[in-house]
Amino acid sequence: MAFRAHILGAAAGGGLPQWNCGCGNCRRAREGSIPAQTQSSLAVTGNGRDWAILNASPDIRAQLAATPVLHPTGQRELPLTSVLVTNGDIDHVAGLLTLREMQPFTLFATDGIHQVLTDNPIFDALNASVVVRETIALNTPFALAPDLTATLFAVPGKVPLYLEGETVETDLMGEQTVGVDLQSGTARAVYIPGCAHLPADLASRLDGADIVFFDGTLWRDDEMQITGVGTKTGKRMGHMSMSGSDGSIAAFAPLNIGQKVFVHMNNTNPVLDPSSPEYAKATASGWIVGQDGLEITP
Ligand code: MLT
Ligand code: MN
Ligand code: ZN
Secondary structure, eight states: OOEEEEEHHHHHOOOOOOOOOHHHHHHHHTTTSSSOOOEEEEESSSSSSSSSEEETTTTTHHHHHOGGGGGGGGTTTTTTTEOSSOOOOOHHHHHGGGOOOOOEEEEEEEEEEEHHHSSGGGGGSTTTTTTEEEEOOOOOOOOOOOOEEEEEEEEEEEOGGGGGSSSOOTTTTTSEEEEEEEEEETTEEEEESOOOOOOOHHHHHHHOOOOEEOOOSSSSSTTTHHSOOOSOTTTTTTOSSSSSSSSSHHHTTTTTTTTTEEEEETTTTTGSTTTTTHHHHHHHHHEEEOOOOOOEEO
16 A cells, blocks of 8 residues: 555644634634644555654644554554654644653654754653654655655754744754655655745755645734734744745645645634635635545545
8 A cells, every 4th residue: 555644633833722712713613613623743654554653743642542543453562653753843742742651663853853852851751762763864865664765854944932042043944844755656745844935946846746735824924913812923933824925825836736735724724714715715726724634645
């Protein structure tokens, strides 16, 4: 069997609904009139048997419980080979603490992201004799799981919020924020849950891919302000928005991509409401709006 991706969580940090948020989407999700979504994570396989998890969200316990292909197959056997984190953000690493029950897997990240984890001794809960941390250099292919090769590459982003200093560069290129190129047989998928903007060389990397999972945090840059939940812009958070002339929908329009899938949606994003005009616009532009449990094959 060939490449498959399973969206474990389609929402950005906070999830939908977010515990302290009373915005329209969060209220509708609590009422059950739009689907709730858990936090950012994608499971991938190259053979239908051995899986890797890209980003370990704080919701990983419930996500695994809801995903039969990742259930134990024996007393302590799990079809999980590895976990890879694409940045040090809380929504992508806090779930590692849930994975601490002496379960062997390989933890892949760049040196820069591993450094963030080693600087936080709470992650020593992952016993080093069981969970092997492997450092991956940028632009160097490695075996993420059987029949699945991955390559990490830098995308514009920033350091995690909890490591921000007085001045913050929001479109830093380096080891702090990466995308993942996935190759299995002839299938190629790319996963980029956070991206500040789309430089030309990144656009050409995406051109021709069978599937791209891309940062869908906000619909518009001032969305937190207009929904009344905060003052930060998308740009300040290191995320490009979906709409507008400098948005992802416009930037991807000239590219030849089999399936374009938005992931990592903030709970304020109107596309999370399937009856919204923004949802209609995104899908009419050829995008799939990611949902928890959605499985994508090339
Ligand atoms: C982000 O994607 O911008 C971060 O996950 C925000 C956060 O740390 O809550
Ligand atoms: Mn995030
Ligand atoms: Zn909300």
